[in-house]
Amino acid sequence: MSDYNAWFAAQDDPNERYPLTEVVYYSKSGGLLEVQHDLTALRQRSAAEWKQLFESRWMRTSWPYGSGVWGKKEWVCPGIANENVVSTFEGGSNLYWAERFGREIGVEDLWIKMCGNSHTGSFKDLGMTVLVSVVKQMISDGQPIRAIACASTGDTSAALAAYGAAAGIPTVVFLPKGKVSTAQLVQPIAHGATVISMDGDFDACMRVVREVTADPNSGIYLANSLNSLRVEGQKTVGIEIVQQFDWAVPDWIVIPGGNLGNIFAMGKGLLMLHDLGLISRLPRLICAQAENANPLYRASLNDWRFEPMTARPTAASAIQIGDPVSINRAISTLKRFDGIVEQASEQELADAAARADRTGAYACPHTGVALAATIKLINRGVINKTDRVVVLSTAHGLKFSRFKVDYHERTLHEVTSSFPNPPIELPADADAVRRALEPQLDRLTAGRS
Numbered sequence: 179m180s181d182y183n184a185w186f187a188a189q190d191d192p193n194e195r196y197p198l199t200e201v202v203y204y205s206k207s208g209g210l211l212e213v214q215h216d217l218t219a220l221r222q223r224s225a226a227e228w229k230q231l232f233e234s235r236w237m238r239t240s241w242p243y244g245s246g247v248w249g250k251k252e253w254v255c256p257g258i259a260n261e262n263v264v265s266t267f268e269g270g271s272n273l274y275w276a277e278r279f280g281r282e283i284g285v286e287d288l289w290i291k292m293c294g295n296s297h298t299g300s301f302k303d304l305g306m307t308v309l310v311s312v313v314k315q316m317i318s319d320g321q322p323i324r325a326i327a328c329a330s331t332g333d334t335s336a337a338l339a340a341y342g343a344a345a346g347i348p349t350v351v352f353l354p355k356g357k358v359s360t361a362q363l364v365q366p367i368a369h370g371a372t373v374i375s376m377d378g379d380f381d382a383c384m385r386v387v388r389e390v391t392a393d394p395n396s397g398i399y400l401a402n403s404l405n406s407l408r409v410e411g412q413k414t415v416g417i418e419i420v421q422q423f424d425w426a427v428p429d430w431i432v433i434p435g436g437n438l439g440n441i442f443a444m445g446k447g448l449l450m451l452h453d454l455g456l457i458s459r460l461p462r463l464i465c466a467q468a469e470n471a472n473p474l475y476r477a478s479l480n481d482w483r484f485e486p487m488t489a490r491p492t493a494a495s496a497i498q499i500g501d502p503v504s505i506n507r508a509i510s511t512l513k514r515f516d517g518i519v520e521q522a523s524e525q526e527l528a529d530a531a532a533r534a535d536r537t538g539a540y541a542c543p544h545t546g547v548a549l550a551a552t553i554k555l556i557n558r559g560v561i562n563k564t565d566r567v568v569v570l571s572t573a574h575g576l577k578f579s580r581f582k583v584d585y586h587e588r589t590l591h592e593v594t595s596s597f598p599n600p601p602i603e604l605p606a607d608a609d610a611v612r613r614a615l616e617p618q619l620d621r622l623t624a625g626r627s
């Protein structure tokens with residue numbers, strides 16, 4: 179039995195509580211539930227002892243603590259039996275110094291946290307390991323759960339399908355037809371999920387999955403990020419970033435936002451570090467949105483008054499969301515972290531991703547949104563040249579090959595490619611190759627001393 183405890187609490191009434199293993203998504207007043215931890219019990223260990231414990235588990239193989247998420251188990255979901263944890267040892271993704279790109283855009287201390295270097299290629303693994311583990315615990319406790327379901331813009335469904343398959347729990351995923359990449363569509367198919375390709379956008383999929391799972395007798399458990407179990411896993415990314423800097427806090431963290439669960443999760447992890455004394459200051463947070471799906475950006479310009487919108491197509495398809503589920507908690511997070519919202523046009527996000535790629539990154543379009551927002555804020559003098567900036571790369575670029583092909587073939591919608599690099603087609607002839615290479619290499623080495 180763990181000394182630590184966590185439960186669901188209503189946002190408007192902390193005394194309204196439910197066990198994490200109860201099928202409940204909303205409070206009596208209809209608001210979202212939050213996971214709360216017994217901070218008094220957590221304070222029994224000093225900040226130095228927590229740091230030491232987390233360091234001792236970091237990237238080892240001891241089950242389940244070698245996972246970046248479960249290495250922080252006491253802070254995440256202490257009540258789960260270790261044998262019910264469903265993990266691919268997610269987390270622990272690389273945080274690297276983007277030296278050349280940073281120099282190009284005017285901040286030398288630029289870092290990219292590669293959340294897409296993970297089992298299913300996006301940060302969604304961090305939350306899904308927690309949710310599916312809790313469901314496994316519920317099933318082993320005898321609860322009649324038949325399947326787990328989610329609506330998705332592609333990455334959530336990939337993670338749910340993989341973790342469900344690892345646990346042997348059936349999964350059902352609702353995807354907007356024609357609006358996810360081929361890689362994203364094939365992931366749940368390969369894992370044996372029931373894939374529903376819906377005529378409609380993500381917001382429509384979300385509406386339907388909420389209805390289907392609303393009946394407690396359906397036996398279908400809802401896995402979207404309105405289910406705060408996912409937030410508990412996702413919040414470890416903020417803790418991890420600070421740990422990777424030897425417990426030093428960066429000045430800025432930039433996050434692409436769609437349904438806005440991730441910005442809230444980032445804030446939650448950082449606040450826990452602060453409340454438990456592991457850090458003494460907070461970074462500022464930047465939420466980056468695609469201009470074609472920018473309801474939070476609009477709210478930020480309108481004294482945080484939010485109006486849902488119909489999101490227009492964007493290459494950053496996973497954040498093509500007009501009515502984000504976590505809008506209220508994202509706004510509170512931004513207020514707490516002196517946050518900023520910035521937007522990026524299709525042109526800006528595609529060019530930012532291409533520029534970063536030319537310095538060795540391989541940025542997905544959502545990371546492109548975050549990079550473009552960073553560039554704009556540097557150029558406006560909001561981010562100072564000496565600041566330490568971390569950009570969250572939320573998915574692996576390889577999941578978005580079409581975006582890159584279209585960019586380099588100059589066919590990307592709403593974009594005139596500024597850095598296209600199409601292949602040079604030549605006959606199998608060395609002279610022809612030499613003739614083609616000379617001007618190319620002259621151009622690429624021009625300006626070198």
Ligand SMILES: Cc1ncc(COP(=O)(O)O)c(C=O)c1O
Pocket residue numbers: 300331332333334403434435436437438439440441496497542544572573
């Ligand atoms: C690659 C990628 N980036 C960013 C996001 C945005 O995260 P959130 O919806 O929590 O704001 C998502 C969510 O689907 C995503 O898949």
